[in-house]
Amino acid sequence: MQIRIYYEDTDAGGVVYHTNYIKYCERARSQMFFDDGKKLGENNCHFVVKKIDAEFFKPAYLGDLIEVKTEILELKGASVDVLHTINRGEDKLFCARILIVFVNNFKPARLPEEIKEFFNKYLKK
Amino acid sequence: MQIRIYYEDTDAGGVVYHTNYIKYCERARSQMFFDDGKKLGENNCHFVVKKIDAEFFKPAYLGDLIEVKTEILELKGASVDVLHTINRGEDKLFCARILIVFVNNFKPARLPEEIKEFFNKYLKK
Amino acid sequence: MQIRIYYEDTDAGGVVYHTNYIKYCERARSQMFFDDGKKLGENNCHFVVKKIDAEFFKPAYLGDLIEVKTEILELKGASVDVLHTINRGEDKLFCARILIVFVNNFKPARLPEEIKEFFNKYLKK
Amino acid sequence: MQIRIYYEDTDAGGVVYHTNYIKYCERARSQMFFDDGKKLGENNCHFVVKKIDAEFFKPAYLGDLIEVKTEILELKGASVDVLHTINRGEDKLFCARILIVFVNNFKPARLPEEIKEFFNKYLKK
Numbered sequence: 001m002q003i004r005i006y007y008e009d010t011d012a013g014g015v016v017y018h019t020n021y022i023k024y025c026e027r028a029r030s031q032m033f034f035d036d037g038k039k040l041g042e043n044n045c046h047f048v049v050k051k052i053d054a055e056f057f058k059p060a061y062l063g064d065l066i067e068v069k070t071e072i073l074e075l076k077g078a079s080v081d082v083l084h085t086i087n088r089g090e091d092k093l094f095c096a097r098i099l100i101v102f103v104n105n106f107k108p109a110r111l112p113e114e115i116k117e118f119f120n121k122y123l124k125k
Numbered sequence: 126m127q128i129r130i131y132y133e134d135t136d137a138g139g140v141v142y143h144t145n146y147i148k149y150c151e152r153a154r155s156q157m158f159f160d161d162g163k164k165l166g167e168n169n170c171h172f173v174v175k176k177i178d179a180e181f182f183k184p185a186y187l188g189d190l191i192e193v194k195t196e197i198l199e200l201k202g203a204s205v206d207v208l209h210t211i212n213r214g215e216d217k218l219f220c221a222r223i224l225i226v227f228v229n230n231f232k233p234a235r236l237p238e239e240i241k242e243f244f245n246k247y248l249k250k
Numbered sequence: 251m252q253i254r255i256y257y258e259d260t261d262a263g264g265v266v267y268h269t270n271y272i273k274y275c276e277r278a279r280s281q282m283f284f285d286d287g288k289k290l291g292e293n294n295c296h297f298v299v300k301k302i303d304a305e306f307f308k309p310a311y312l313g314d315l316i317e318v319k320t321e322i323l324e325l326k327g328a329s330v331d332v333l334h335t336i337n338r339g340e341d342k343l344f345c346a347r348i349l350i351v352f353v354n355n356f357k358p359a360r361l362p363e364e365i366k367e368f369f370n371k372y373l374k375k
Numbered sequence: 376m377q378i379r380i381y382y383e384d385t386d387a388g389g390v391v392y393h394t395n396y397i398k399y400c401e402r403a404r405s406q407m408f409f410d411d412g413k414k415l416g417e418n419n420c421h422f423v424v425k426k427i428d429a430e431f432f433k434p435a436y437l438g439d440l441i442e443v444k445t446e447i448l449e450l451k452g453a454s455v456d457v458l459h460t461i462n463r464g465e466d467k468l469f470c471a472r473i474l475i476v477f478v479n480n481f482k483p484a485r486l487p488e489e490i491k492e493f494f495n496k497y498l499k500k
Contacts, residue, residue: 008144011137013132018401019394019398031256034254052429056426061137063290131402132401132415138296144273147272151268155438164438174268176306178303187416188405188409257387261382261386262382262385262389264389
């Protein structure tokens with residue numbers, strides 16, 4: 001998934017504000033669902049972020065076109081361990097391991113088979 | 126209501142990103158309700174913004190402490206005409222006239238008496 | 251320019267937070283420059299927003315694909331009067347007339363010929 | 376440092392959007408400097424975030440008043456290991472260990488003595 005950097009993404013340091021890289025990861029996860037024709041938040045079920053383990057390598061600048069790559073590290077009973085990498089061309093800018101938990105009315109719930117199959121396609125080998 | 130400018134508020138131009146001034150106006154409106162012990166979005170009722178008429182005079186910078194002043198210009202059947210002014214000390218930075226509409230399940234609804242009385246206290250003379 | 255609505259764009263009202271529509275307008279203006287191979291903020295010159303006159307018709311929801319249309323209403327000596335319209339399919343969601351001023355080191359400056367020609371292509375007839 | 380939750384902070388899930396907790400940590404770090412009469416980004420020096428290790432326990436809601444506590448875990452040559460905890464009353468909502476690096480023109484640089492002394496006051500025992 002490609003993302004363009006606009007003024008709204010930057011801060012007075014002249015680079016992308018640090019939490020925005022984590023926003024882009026969420027965009028990428030959502031877009032995976034949209035591309036598959038799925039809706040988010042249906043039947044009071046959705047994912048919440050439980051853990052983030054992120055590292056920043058190089059900054060992105062206004063006008064940059066960056067790419068978010070999403071891979072699944074592990075599928076558990078009620079959660080998914082996701083690895084996001086953000087690159088600008090050959091440059092690695094950011095990576096994050098994000099644990100998301102499937103919830104039904106804000107309580108952790110077993111991942112439906114359909115969603116497991118969906119994520120299985122993105123499983124990192 | 127006083128607001129401090131943090132990195133998240135600024136952009137690569139080194140000043141506060143323009144739409145953030147309009148966010149601060151919403152913060153000020155919400156804070157008026159919180160200060161009065163009210164909750165927002167109860168009974169499926171809340172306000173939506175219908176019109177914004179804004180003018181920008183001077184920019185705010187990282188670390189600035191600015192002040193948002195809120196006055197009511199007119200109370201109508203289902204809507205409220207609000208005037209926000211943002212200053213930094215003596216400097217006028219921004220002003221906006223914002224028309225907000227009271228909605229019940231996303232349909233315009235008559236302003237409850239309690240809310241009319243509440244806004245009456247802020248009516249500009 | 252097409253924009254997808256992600257979680258970050260929405261608020262607890264379940265719809266897109268109102269100032270975000272104005273952000274999308276800025277994205278669309280920036281993208282016009284990027285598409286033309288131009289950079290933003292070069293030689294200490296850039297545009298600042300001076301006035302916004304906006305109206306909200308219908309809300310956008312999580313997952314929506316919306317379209318921002320940008321037209322130039324008038325080119326003045328140092329400023330440009332821009333009309334943005336946001337639609338979701340046939341539905342008109344939002345429109346805004348935004349006056350942007352060309353500045354050199356934060357002081358209004360004459361629009362360079364190159365930029366005038368660029369905007370001329372988008373002049374509303 | 377106390378932070379009020381406004382509409383802008385929430386998303387369509389009805390709770391605070393996950394990356395915003397990390398924004399609040401940055402607000403708290405900046406506010407420490409402002410409270411001490413310091414400016415940010417002077418002499419081309421500032422801090423950049425290098426690593427984030429965050430865990431989410433409970434969500435915050437519209438209107439909540441939350442508190443961000445900041446402690447220094449370790450002071451290194453060019454970096455600072457910071458622990459942020461966000462609570463709402465007795466409830467622990469979020470914690471993050473954030474490694475920030477001092478940079479001069481975007482290159483890591485030794486922490487000035489003045490800044491070391493400043494952070495020393497917040498060292499966790």
